[in-house]
Amino acid sequence: MTLKEIRDLLKATLLTSTPDLSRTVHSAFSADMMSDVLAFVKDDCILITGLCNPQVMRTAEMLDLAAVIFVRGKKPDENMLRLAEDIGICVMVTDLTMFLTCGKLYSAGLDGVDGGAA
Amino acid sequence: MSSSLRFEYQVSGEDFTRAGEASSDIKHKLKQMGVNPTAVRKVAIAMYEGEINMVIHGGGGEILVDILPDKIVMDLIDHGPGIADIDLAMQEGYSTAPDQIRSLGFGAGMGLPNMKKYSDEMDIFSTxxxxxxxxxxxxx
Structure with a gap:
C-alpha cells in the first residue's frame, strides 16, 4: 500500500513535504506507548498514534519508519514538524479515531506487526 | 575502520523534549561510516531507550560511545537515585515512572528489556x- 493510498483512504492531511508518496509500506502499528513501538516494529512500517510529542518523531527516526499518522485531528506543533522534515519522515493527520483508522487500513490490506522478537 | 573512535554526549535531565538527540547523532554518524544497517538500528534503539531512562530516572548524565573495528560499546552514566533491585527492574512491565511519564509515551516497564533485546551484551552497575x-x- 502506498503512502498516497493511505492518505486518500483516511482523508488525511499531509503535514510534511514528503517527496515520494508512492513509497510502499507493508505494515502498521498503533500505540501511544513508544516503548511498545520500539519493541515490536520493523522496517517499511507506519505508526498510528494519538500521542503528540517530539518523542514520537524520535521513535520513528530510530526505527526508520516511513510515516506517522496522528489520529483524532491531533496536530503536531512546528518544532515536531521541523524535526520530522529533518529526519525525513512523512507525517499525516486524520480526523478518524485510532480504531477506525486501523480498521480501514487493515480492511484495505495493510498488515499488522507480529508481537515477536526484533 | 581500523582504529577506535569515541563520542561523548551530555544528556540533560531537565528537558524531555530533547531526549534522543544523542542517539540521533550517533545513528547519523554510524550510517555515514557505513556500519551495517542492522547494527545501526540496534544501537539507535538501545541507546535511545537508555537516553530516555537517563532523563526520566537519572536526572541526566553522560553517554560514552566507543566505535571499535568489530563492535560499538555504549556506557550510559547517571548520578540519579540508582536501582534497588536490578532483577525486578529488568522485568517487562515493571516501572517506577510516574503517570506523567506514561502520558508522554514511556514508563511502561519496557525500557531496560528493550535495551537488553537490542544489545548483544548488557550489564547494569547501580548503587x-x-x-x-x-x-x-x-x-x-
Missing amino acids: VGEGTTVHMVVNF
Missing part, C-alpha cells in the same frame, strides 16, 4: 543513592 551505569555492546 542506590549514587547512580547507575548501563554498559551495552552491539557487535557488527
